[in-house]
Amino acid sequence: MQNAHGHLVPTELVKPIDQTRDSLVQELVLGAKTLRDELGQFKDQVFKDVAAFVVLSAEQYDVAIGGKKGNITLHSFDGRYKVQLAIQENITFDERLQAAKALIDECIAEWSVGSDPKIQVLVQDAFKADKEGKINTGRVLGLRRLEIKDDKWMRAMTAIGESLQVVGSKQYIRFYERIGEDKYAPISLDVAAI
Template sequence: MIEKTIPAGHWQDAKGRLVPESQIKTIDKMRDELVRSLMAKAEVVNKVIAEFKRDAFAELAAFVELSVGEYDVKVGGTKGNVSLLSFDGELRVQRSIQESISFDERLQAAKELINACLREWTVDARPEIALLVQDAFRVDASGKIRTGSVLALKRLDIQDARWRRAMDAIGEAVQVVGSKSYVRFYKRDSNGAYQALPLDIAAV
């Protein structure tokens, strides 16, 4: 990328045009100064939070490894949800791993098996019953299958062989496409309930 040299006494506007500084209003200069000042401070805070997050995960992983080591067990990686309490129970630190999942082509096989069951089960029943199950395969606003709705079908206690095959197909169709790691901090209030310590700038 070639950097554009801005001549002395000129500013570059949002469209890339060079504007003589003498033609720029004082309020526009003040706005630019404020934005740049706040952004510089925000970048410092962002770096501090990033470093704190790395340290927190590293320290949590090290402690879990130390704790389970008393039982001659090794824990691979940093995967897994962990909740740690202070000795008095007033403070809690929680590590959470949230996986993002999708389904491969085997979901279509599951859908066909379920439809076969529904066609038979709803011969003399109201069609709304079939819609309730089929709704699980409805896509969301972004065109993606709602994974929670599909996986909820596996909790239904239906013993029909085709239904069980469909549930097996759903289980095998699950693909983990990514994960996000979180560390959250809680402090017990005067009522004994844990309240989260907000680290999100919008929640402070």
């Protein structure tokens, strides 16, 4: 039998309990891989079936729909079940974010003359990177919601908007069962959650 270091060990030198453990782990992992593959096939089929249904539904109105669309929620006729397909876009900023930060820093420097330096920390927090060096897009985009009528600030907000880049997307599917009159509970396909 091959050990963890890649060495071959004669079977008669491997303790029976180690052989039994190895057999059990091999069997369980094979089962897990089989389920993973079945879930992958099921997921692919769900996306195909829902896409076909959306086309069928659109044909009722003589409309052709092409390409990936947004989020979709389908309910069973009795409302007991619902299926949600969601597309989450991965958003990042390009180099223009640095220009926006420089403009914002200039605004803060002008506006905070004679005031407490802690004010600068509040806005600079939006540009703080996490452990992987990624900037929290939600915090930065939150700055765009502020109604500040200042030419420099507005140029910074334009730079933030133009620096946004969609670098990919991921499709999710979720299944729910109604509990009570208006609350839905997820039908978990996560082994740890079952």
